[in-house]
Amino acid sequence: MSNHELKISLSKKTLEEIERYKESTHKKSTENAVTELIEYALTLPQYFKSFDWEKAEAEADKEIAARKTKLFNTVEDFISDLNK
Incomplete structure (x- = not known):
């Protein structure tokens, strides 16, 4: 080459x-x-x-600032919440 x-x-x-x-x-x-x-x-x-990464990050930042997040104690709890 x-x-x-x-x-x-x-x-x-x-x-x-x-x-x-x-x-x-x-x-x-x-x-x-x-x-x-x-x-x-x-x-x-x-x-x-x-993919518009900057837009997605801005949206995520807004969600975090608005405290629209969840915390999980275990991976199993996280997966269980995803399956709801």
Whole structure:
């Protein structure tokens, strides 16, 4: 497989995230980290690519703020509640 060079512009925030990923996964270079992240992103199921995570997180934050949450003492209690 031949390699191709790609030049992209990234925000400072994105580059910082890539650098954190590089450090946490002990990649030798930023290029290796970016390549791995792109390859991973390309394998994600379509559902995850199109899901509006920011909207879902905002909705969850509202539910939590409104105290519309439940606590469970055991996994069994949690599963029992799911089956109701």
